Amino acid sequence: MPTITLRLELHRPTLAKQAMYDQMTEMNTNFANWLLLHPEVNGATSKVFKEFSEQKFLSAVVNQTIREVKSQKKKQRAKGFKKMWCGFNNQNLKVERAGELYTVSFPTLEKRIGVPVVARPYQQAWIEKIISGTVKQGAAKLYQKKRKWYIAIPITWETKQSRGEKVMGIDLGLRYLAVTSMGTKSLFFRGSAVAYTRRRYSARRRKLGKAKKLQVIYKSKNKESRWMRDQNHKISRQIVNRALANGVGVIRMEDLTDIRNRTKSRKKCEKKDQGRNLHSWAFYQLKEFIRYKAEMAGIRFEEVKAEYTSQTCKCGHREKANRNGLRFQCKQCGYTCHADLNGAINIGKAISGLAA
Structure with missing residues (x-):
């Protein structure tokens, strides 16, 4: 079942209420x-x-905290809690x-x-679904x-699995943030405009x-982060809408575990700036947005191993020299294609297998 978290801001709580929330948090963290x-x-x-x-x-809070501590201790993730909300x-609730x-x-x-x-x-639409009981409310x-x-508030819901038989492959990168392939159709999201803004x-x-305006710098970073999030929402929405319109039943994306080491800068003179973009563009966020939007629409989401997806031809020949920048040309059969599109096609085929 797909899950999203609804974050609702409390409307102008009084100072007395804020002080009480602080007190509750402090006591819960110490416990x-x-x-x-x-x-x-x-x-x-709860008697403990x-x-x-x-x-x-x-x-109610004690029982929930006990469950959280048990879970963290079992996974050996926690040596101590800075805050236990x-x-x-x-x-x-x-x-x-x-x-x-x-x-x-x-x-x-x-x-x-x-x-x-x-x-x-x-x-508001999600709140109405919580009230009507059409979605399940979590802790x-x-x-x-x-x-x-x-x-x-985490919420989950049942979705009807799409009966579409088509598979969409999605390749991520810098010059093109995302390239999708579904049969004979493709969709490109250029990275030049966002690179300019960044x-x-x-x-x-x-x-x-240089002017030592540190507070303004902090606000600028927050503004850029919100802008990046908005871009990722727009890209993911277009991708899932296109998938629905074309009867796609499965979306496949590469496992992003090692994307920072696998993606190279375009030019040496741009290496420093491209590297900054590579290490700070929210690829994982984009993938998660595509995942939950796809699951909401009843489209299955799968991750595949990214090895050799950029070097392999449709004829099966694999060679590093097949790719030169954005141009893919098979050294064996002569097949040519946009390199990122070729990667998306191979991701859709899951030529290296599904990620564990």
């Missing part, structure tokens, strides 16, 4: 770190909190509509409260970011750096 070292953590129940403190705390399962406003209600140190949230237009978290408080951001930050 989580104490529990992590408890000799019987795997068998812990009495060993930690005589203060009263929310059993308070979590609420679907029985303890409710999303409701009050007139024109949406509210979330959850237990606190004082009582159960209903808090209005800022619902963006694109979020939510109350957290703070940049002095604002949010509720993050150079402008970089040049502006260098200028601000």
Whole structure:
């Protein structure tokens, strides 16, 4: 089942409420770190909190924290928690509509409260689905970011698997951020325009750096990050829409584990700038956007091994010299193609097999 997380900003909580949220977070974090070292953590129940403190705390949060600590300890991922945000399962957190406003209600140190949230237009449809019960609500978290408080609610839903038989392969890179192949049809997303915009951001930050305007630099980075996210949303939406329009049942993308080492800069004189773009463009984010949008549409998503996808011809001949920049020409049969499109075709065929 596909899953997304709905992040809802609490609408202007009072200073008293913010102080209470801080207190809840601090107590929960201290409890989580104490529990992590408890000799019987795997068998812990909500009663274990009495060993930690005589203060009263929310059993709903305690139970959720115990589950989180057990999970982290089992995977050996945590040596300590900087923050353990308070979590609420679907029985303890409710999303409701009050007139024109949406509210979330959850237990606190004082009582159960209903808090209005800022619902963006694109979020309202998901909130309505939560209220109607057409999606499944997961364990939510109350957290703070940049002095604002949010509720993050994971939601999952059933999708009807597409009956399309076509396979779409997607190749990622710098000169073309994405190239798709589906049968005889293809789609290219050029990287030159976004590279130009990113150079402008970089040049502006260098200028601000010389002027020692560090706060403005920080805001510039945040602005660029939001812009990149928006670009990835637009690209992924176009790709999935094209897949639906052409009866695609499976989307395949290369495993991005080693993409930074596999992708090379176009020119030596651009190596420094291209390298910066390569290491900071959100390829993984783009892949995840395509994944969840595809799953929402009932299209199966698969990752394939990327080895030799740029060197292999449709005749089966594989040779590094087959590719020269954006030109692919088979040294054996003479077949020519756009190099990134050839890569997308081979990814669609999964010539090196599916990723584990």
